[in-house]
Amino acid sequence: MTGTEGLIRAYFDAFNAGDRPGMLALLAEDVAHDVNQGGREVGKDAFRAFLARMDDAYREHLTEIVVMVDGTGSRAAAEFVVEGEYLRTDAGLPAARGQRYRLPAGTFFAVAAGRITRVTTHYNLQDWIRQVGG
Template sequence: MTAAQDTTLALLTRYYAAFATQDHAAMLDCLTDDVVHHINQGEAETGKAAFAAFLDVMDTAYCERLTDMVLFASEDGTRAAAEFRVLGTYLKTAEGYPEAHGQTYDLPAGAFFSLKGGKIARISVYYNAADWVEQVS
C-alpha cells in the first residue's frame, strides 16, 4: 500500500467515524470548500454549506448506522470508494415518498470519492432507491 493510499483511507475513516457520531463539523472538516455532492438519484450540490444543509435534513428524516464498511483507495490517493450496509429508521416523511412511521430498512450502498489537497472534493453515494421504497412501504 502506498503512503497516498494510507492518507486517503485515514481521511475516509475519520469522515465515517464523524458520520457515526453525527459530528457534522468533523465531517465538513474532511471536505474541500467546493465539494461536489452527487445525491443518489438527485441533483448534484456544491459547497460545504449545501452539504451541511443536506446533513441536517438527513438527521431529521432518518436515523442511520453504517455496517460492514470496506474502504478502497487508488494508488495515488486521489480516488476512493466505500462499500457498506445502511441500517436505518425512517423518521420523517420525505416529499414524494411513503409516509414515515418508524419503518426500518437495510440497504447495501456504496460511495465514490475524489480527493484534492488532502480533502474530499467529490462524494457520490449510490443505493437502490426502489429497494428502499419497498422496505418502507
C-alpha cells in the same frame, strides 16, 4: 493505511458518531455532492443543509464498511450497509412511520490536498421503498 484511506474512514467515523462538524471539516470548501438519484450540489453550505435534511428524516448507522483507494490516493470508494429508521416523511417518498431498513450502498470519493472534493453515493431506492412499505 494511506492518508486517503484514513480520511475516508474518519468521514464514516464522524457520520456514525453524529459529528456533522467533524464530517464537514474533512471536505473541501467547494465539495461536489452527487445526491443519489438527484442532482449535484456544490459547497460545504449545501452539504451542511443536506445533512440537516437527512438528520431530520432519518436515523442511520453504517456497518460493514470497506474502503478501497486507488494507487494515487486521489480516488476512493467505500461499500457499506445502511441500517436506518425512517423518522419523518421525506418529500416525494412514502409516509414515515418509524420503519426500519437495511440497505447496501456505496460512495465514490475524489480527494485533493488532504480534503474530500467529491462525494457520490449510490443505493437502490426501489429496494428502500419496498423495505419501508411504499
